[in-house]
Amino acid sequence: MIELTAAQVAAATGGRLHADPDVTVTGAVIVDSRDAGPGALFVALPGERVDGHDFAATAVAAGAALVLASRELDGLPTVVVDDPQAALGELARYVLATVRSGSDGGVVPQVVAVTGSVGKTTTKDLLGQLLTPAAGGEDAIIVPKGSFNNEIGLPLTVLRVTAATRYLVLEMGADRVGNIAYLTRIAPPDVGVVLAVGVAHVGHFGSVEAIAQTKGEMVEGVVEGGSVVLNADDLRVVAMANRAAPGTTVQTFGTIPSADVRAEDVTVDPMGRASFTLRVTRAGETDEQRADVALQLVGAHHVSNALAAATVALRLGVTVPDVAKRLSEATALSPHRMAVTERPDGVTVIDDAYNANPDSMKAALRTLAVVSGRTRRSVAVLGEMLELGDGARAAHDEIGRLVVRLNIKQLIVVGEGAYHIHEGAMQEGSWGSESIFVPDIAAARSMLDESLEPGDVVLVKSSLGAGLTELGDHLSIARTTEDNNK
Structure with a gap:
């Protein structure tokens, strides 16, 4: 970031200055005290489980030059604002406008x-x-x-x-x-x-x-x-x-x-x-x-x-x-987004567990069908698609039916929120053990560790809040056939 004095931060955010106006932010703007370093600006955001104000002293001890907070903090150089999150946005707007003006050459x-x-x-x-x-x-x-x-x-x-x-x-x-x-x-x-x-x-x-x-x-x-x-x-x-x-x-x-x-x-x-x-x-x-x-x-x-x-x-x-x-x-750079791992034991893992909605779920399943082709066993491990409102049941049911139509060989549905994927698959086809519902990630992990075989292609897909990224990480760890058989 460009260097800013405490006075400039206060002016940009409409804040009240409780610090030497000439104190200068020369480092990064951060919201996690563990990222604090020399010259940083720590933004104390309130959260559902933790309050950033409780960690402001830690950030300053680690080198932060200034704190953006919603209240005065004894002994800490602070700019006090009504809403630290809104002030963070205002500060970003100010800095970008300053750089875009070209005034600094x-x-x-x-x-x-x-x-x-x-x-x-x-x-x-x-x-x-x-x-x-x-x-x-x-x-x-x-x-x-x-x-x-x-x-x-x-x-x-x-x-x-x-x-x-x-x-x-x-x-x-x-x-x-x-x-x-x-x-x-x-x-x-x-x-x-x-x-x-x-x-x-x-x-x-x-x-x-x-x-x-x-x-x-x-x-x-x-x-x-x-x-x-x-x-x-x-x-x-x-x-x-x-x-x-x-x-x-x-x-x-x-x-x-x-x-x-x-x-x-x-x-x-x-x-x-x-x-x-x-x-x-x-x-x-x-x-x-x-x-x-x-x-x-x-x-x-x-x-x-x-x-x-x-x-x-x-x-x-x-x-x-x-x-x-x-x-x-170009290659895939962000984790859990159609990240493909070819394990030494012959299993191919497609980890797309960072996010999911009906459109992306359908696209991932079609890709699984293509990659597995006619000779490899396809395994879809699917979790809940969140924030779908009143249409959630129908959307999950539709995905289950698509799994059958794509001739995916094995479906493992993880968690109560995704149950209707399993239900849709069972109603669409004459399926028995081809579709399995498990209550949680631990159960899915145990089942997959025991059942995956060389040549299988496994897709892991869910919304981030469903937590299947953990399962994607586990499956993507390279293992030998001997390890899998233990």
Whole structure:
């Protein structure tokens, strides 16, 4: 982060200063006292189980120069605000605006923001791999690891910006109307991307229409004269072009012929990796450019993510040949997202347990069917899809029925919240032991350790709150056949 005095932090956040105004923050902005180091700014966030104010002294003892808190803290240099989380957002907005003004003589960073019901993190990771060479190296681009996409994670990412930052790539998530609008006020995008409108978090939103309304806040949040990148294959997304302000450039990606950046002749290899011809029609030009892409990512659904990333990179000046080359070399970076492990005992593990909604669950199951093919046993270990509201039972039932239709050989359903996947499978087909319900992760782990055999392909998939990431980690640990047989 750029250096800030305590007085500047107080001014940016509307806080009351209880510290030497010349105390300077020279390190990172943090919310976990264990991350404290020399010159850090510790933001004391209240939580359901712990209160950050209780750890402020620990952060200062570890070198933090200043604390952002909701109350005075005896003996600690503090800026007192009404709401530390809101103040964190205000501070991030101030810092980014300062750097973008160019007043410090540094590079003016381009902000790229991605939202959508599915694919945000993968697209963000692909953008990092496409834009890092264009930025001039890793020190000139900021791409968060994992999913720092909410009211806390996004400001923390923004606050990493420096005078040397050329590209700031952000992921913007939402579970309520207004979330994206709030995040774009903190970091107005030069390029805003909308991937898809699905039913993730519909329990909070109340309807798919409300989800579309919220995702479209991205279009309205771009800077004046900025660019919007929309998925032409999703009717709700492409309709968001009507919400773009005059002067905003709208570009589309997809598989339909009218898309500006599109994939044609898509094929999927036995490992579930997609290849396609990238075709690009630039605005105002009649000539098309083409290049072949062979993704290393597992899952045909990644074609759409790759196209979105390609459209952004092209907009920022990367050539078509370079986009195709870098996409073909790109790898999965974030854990528990279609992460494939080939174990020494011959078992293939597909760990996609970080998140789940009906759309991503269907895509993962289709990938499992492709990778296992006709000769390998397919095993789906599925947990609950959270935040689906009144439609949760029907959505889980539908997934169970799809497992049968895809001819998945073994289904293990984990936890009461996912029970209706098992129920749907049993009602769809004449299944017996092909579908098994277990109450918890420990039971699933024991069963899989005993039953997996060389050649099996096992998918682990659930919402993060269902906890199957633990099972994914366990299964992905390389083991020998001898170890498995103990």
